[in-house]
Amino acid sequence: MNTICRLKVVIILLWFVGANCQSAMVSIKGGTYTPLYGVDSLQVTITDFEMDVYPVTNADYLAFVSKRTKWRRSKVISLFADKSYLSKWVSDTIIGADQSLKAAATNVSWFAANDYCSSKGKRLPTIDEWEYVAMANETQPDARTIESYNEYILSWYEKPKTFNSEIGSTFMNYWKVYDLHGLVWEWTEDFNSVLVSGESRKDVDTDSDLFCGSAAINATDLMNYAAFMRYAIRGSLKAKYTMRNLGFRCVK
Numbered sequence: 001m002n003t004i005c006r007l008k009v010v011i012i013l014l015w016f017v018g019a020n021c022q023s024a025m026v027s028i029k030g031g032t033y034t035p036l037y038g039v040d041s042l043q044v045t046i047t048d049f050e051m052d053v054y055p056v057t058n059a060d061y062l063a064f065v066s067k068r069t070k071w072r073r074s075k076v077i078s079l080f081a082d083k084s085y086l087s088k089w090v091s092d093t094i095i096g097a098d099q100s101l102k103a104a105a106t107n108v109s110w111f112a113a114n115d116y117c118s119s120k121g122k123r124l125p126t127i128d129e130w131e132y133v134a135m136a137n138e139t140q141p142d143a144r145t146i147e148s149y150n151e152y153i154l155s156w157y158e159k160p161k162t163f164n165s166e167i168g169s170t171f172m173n174y175w176k177v178y179d180l181h182g183l184v185w186e187w188t189e190d191f192n193s194v195l196v197s198g199e200s201r202k203d204v205d206t207d208s209d210l211f212c213g214s215a216a217i218n219a220t221d222l223m224n225y226a227a228f229m230r231y232a233i234r235g236s237l238k239a240k241y242t243m244r245n246l247g248f249r250c251v252k
Contacts, residue, residue, distance in 0.1 A: 026177060033142065055184060056113075064119065080111040081242060082242055098164070122252040157226075
C-alpha cells in the first residue's frame with residue numbers, strides 16, 4: 001500500500017472514530033427534582049433515559065442533509081424553517097469558512113432538529129429531561145444551590161460567539177454530558193408547552209409568572225435567574241425559527 005493510500009485510510013479511520021465519539025450516548029438515572037424556581041408543589045419525576053454526550057455538530061448535520069435532501073437550504077419550505085435556516089453555510093453541502101465541522105450545528109429549526117433525531121431512532125429531550133441533566137456540575141447531580149456554578153452559567157450568557165467553539169470545549173458534568181452550558185442554547189421537544197399545564201406542570205399560574213415583569217425582578221437568586229433566562233428564550237420561539245446560537249442534541 002503506497003503512502004497516499006495509507007493516508008486516505010488513516011483519514012477515514014479518524015473520521016469514523018470521531019463520528020462515533022460525537023454520537024455517543026450516556027445513561028441518565030431518573031429521579032425526582034424541583035424545576036423552575038424551587039416551588040415545592042412542582043415535583044417532577046424523570047424516568048431513566050439516554051442522552052447524547054455532545055450537541056449535534058455541523059459534520060453530523062451535513063451528513064444528514066446529504067441524505068435527506070428536503071432539509072437542504074435550497075429545498076426546505078418556509079413552513080418548516082425561516083429565512084435564517086443554515087444561513088451561514090456557503091451552499092447546501094458546504095459550511096461557512098468561519099465554521100468548524102466540530103462546532104454545534106445551529107440555525108436549525110425545531111422541525112429539522114426533530115427529524116434529525118427521528119432519523120437516528122432518537123428524539124429531542126423534554127424540557128424536564130434537559131433541565132434535570134443540566135442542573136449537574138462536574139461532581140454533583142444537582143448543583144443549583146452552588147453560587148459559583150450559577151455564576152458560571154450566567155457568565156456564559158454574556159459571552160459573544162460561543163457557538164463558534166467546538167463541542168467538548170466546556171466541562172463534563174456528573175452524568176458525563178458536555179456543553180449543556182457554555183456553548184449554545186438547545187431545542188427541547190416540548191419547548192412550546194412552557195405556558196401550558198400538563199402532567200408535570202400542575203400550576204398554570206406558576207408557569208405564567210415566568211414571563212411577567214415581576215418574575216424577572218423577583219428572580220434575585222442566581223439559580224432562579226438562570227432558569228428564567230432559559231424559559232424566556234423557549235417561550236419566544238416558534239418551531240420554524242432558527243438562531244445562530246441555538247442547536248440541539250438527541251435522547252432516547
